[in-house]
Amino acid sequence: MDMAFLLIGGYRALGRRPSSETRRKVIERDEGRCQSCGKLGSDLDHVDGSSDDPSNLQLLCGPCHRVKTSEAMKPADDESRALILVLSLSRVMPDEPVLLADDEEAWADQWRKLTNERKARFEESLLAVGFIIPSKHLSRLQLIAAREAYLAT
Ligand SMILES: [Zn+2]
Known part of the structure; x- marks a missing residue:
């Protein structure tokens, strides 16, 4: 069930982005290269957590960024699955x-x-x-x- 992955953190709110100043600094520091494969970089990646400090940011290319993002997704544990089930049933099949x-x-x-x-x-x-x-x-x-x-x- 795809939804079982939704509540499991690891994916930042899309609305929050590092400032263009921070972006410029990181691209300059990483010399425009993907820090994983060395090709031309395009995406700012949060190394760990969601801090926008340049020390927590690195430049990645699109493919390497997608690989990292998908690896960071974990299947939901039993408690989360139960919660998702309750939430979806209460919305999809409520008593009233x-x-x-x-x-x-x-x-x-x-x-x-x-x-x-x-x-x-x-x-x-x-x-x-x-x-x-x-x-x-x-x-x-x-x-x-x-x-x-x-x-x-
Ligand atoms: Zn790459």
Whole structure:
């Protein structure tokens, strides 16, 4: 089960990146070469942990970086697997829907009901500014256009 690998750390948050200044320093220090195979480097790799200090960074080429990243992934232990199972079951097969949209049977009706309620609120807001709705069959877009034209006069 692929998900068993997801919670096991070892993969940094993608959003965090060393500064461009740090990047420049490391590339310069490593002379632009992959510190594993010596080819042209492209990726900044965290040697151990997630510190962005240059002493914890090295330049790698893409292939060597991918190898290192995949080797760092470990299968989940029993406790983590149990947690993943509970989390996924509670979301995928809950006793009661967690979200309105999770209830397959009810959602089609709910969706229509919510859309109609939204349309009713919009029509009320039109009436509030004195706009007379010309037809019940106008789409929301047509109503917005009609309101804009009305307010412009
Ligand atoms: Zn390499």
